[in-house]
Amino acid sequence: MKTNSASAVIEDAAIAWLTERDDGFSPARERAFAHWLRTDPRHAAAVARLEQTLGLLGELPEFRSEINTAFDRAAPVVAFPPACAEQPTLARAPRRWSRAFAWAGLAAALALGSFVGWRALRPPPAIHYTTTVAGYERARLDDGSTLELNAASAVRVQFTPAERRVQLESGEAHFAVAHDTARPFIVSAGPIAVRAVGTAFNVRYTAGGDIEVTVTEGKVRVGQSGPASSAAESAPLVSAGQRIILPHHAPPPAVEQVDPAALRSTLAWQNRLADFAEAPLADVIARFNARSRIQLLIADETLADRRIGGTFALDEAEAFVRLLERDGEIIGERRGETEIHLRRAR
Numbered sequence: 001m002k003t004n005s006a007s008a009v010i011e012d013a014a015i016a017w018l019t020e021r022d023d024g025f026s027p028a029r030e031r032a033f034a035h036w037l038r039t040d041p042r043h044a045a046a047v048a049r050l051e052q053t054l055g056l057l058g059e060l061p062e063f064r065s066e067i068n069t070a071f072d073r074a075a076p077v078v079a080f081p082p083a084c085a086e087q088p089t090l091a092r093a094p095r096r097w098s099r100a101f102a103w104a105g106l107a108a109a110l111a112l113g114s115f116v117g118w119r120a121l122r123p124p125p126a127i128h129y130t131t132t133v134a135g136y137e138r139a140r141l142d143d144g145s146t147l148e149l150n151a152a153s154a155v156r157v158q159f160t161p162a163e164r165r166v167q168l169e170s171g172e173a174h175f176a177v178a179h180d181t182a183r184p185f186i187v188s189a190g191p192i193a194v195r196a197v198g199t200a201f202n203v204r205y206t207a208g209g210d211i212e213v214t215v216t217e218g219k220v221r222v223g224q225s226g227p228a229s230s231a232a233e234s235a236p237l238v239s240a241g242q243r244i245i246l247p248h249h250a251p252p253p254a255v256e257q258v259d260p261a262a263l264r265s266t267l268a269w270q271n272r273l274a275d276f277a278e279a280p281l282a283d284v285i286a287r288f289n290a291r292s293r294i295q296l297l298i299a300d301e302t303l304a305d306r307r308i309g310g311t312f313a314l315d316e317a318e319a320f321v322r323l324l325e326r327d328g329e330i331i332g333e334r335r336g337e338t339e340i341h342l343r344r345a346r
Helices: 006-023 027-039 041-058 060-075 090-121 260-272 281-291 315-323
Strands: 125-128 135-140 146-149 155-161 164-176 185-189 194-196 198-205 211-217 219-224 237-239 242-246 271-278 296-299 307-313 328-335 338-345
Touching: 006 027, 006 296, 027 041, 060 194, 125 146, 125 164, 125 315, 146 155, 164 260, 185 198, 194 198, 194 211, 211 237, 211 260, 237 242, 242 328, 260 271, 271 281, 281 296, 281 307, 315 328
Parallel strands: 164 185, 296 338
Antiparallel strands: 125 155, 135 146, 146 164, 155 164, 164 198, 185 194, 194 219, 198 211, 211 242, 219 237, 271 307, 328 338
């Protein structure tokens, strides 16, 4: 005659208790169950293991019907005499229950193994960052890199064990990349990919499709988007203090040097300040409109080429208009809460 080990007896008892609990405890049986849990640490451990298995099954909907069927076949034949105060009486049926539960547990384990394997192979979810027309965001990414997002911009970040990939969907972003030779950092904008290992660079993706890459530290390669082409040695190499502008549907020009003043102007959005040196008013307004909820419109085209110099806070459109009005040559006409039309004074 075979005898059950102590652990098997405890497992059978735990299954029986959980079955009865699912049907509903009376106050007396609830006290008896609590007493049984306290009498031996192995009792509570067995219940915890079974509850954990059931919890895992809850994450695998495709197995629920099979497990419920096994439970329904086994549970009705478990008997608990009312006189039993501290533990359930296990008849022959609980062994069927235990076998059914064991098969259910095996199915769960196999399914869980597939589930875990699938989760390991599945790429992690992407994270989206967006800003409004007057917004700015600075975020520290999972690898320690830093992302700064200009106004009216959007990026999609997805890191895997093989690479760190960012999709610049619109607008402008600056990246300070944490060094990791095993995982290249790739920023895609339209058909262009910028590949780096440890560096800092700025990418601007205009509404017209033009892409401007300015490097502030280290080096990056700028090529066509895609795993192979983005790493090609023939792709242009852009170093610190240089930039490349890639017009939409046109051959890319040569890499060019950027003087310190122009570099500061390019990155001024990070501080919400912009330096202009004899820039056309139309260009200055375009920078303000990208940052501010209030949109400036040139009502008199003769003002478009008027030269503007100075340092301005791009999120202070109203203050800029008041400055333009000081000499009496320009008037700003408010149209509602979000528009100011600029024209020559009569």
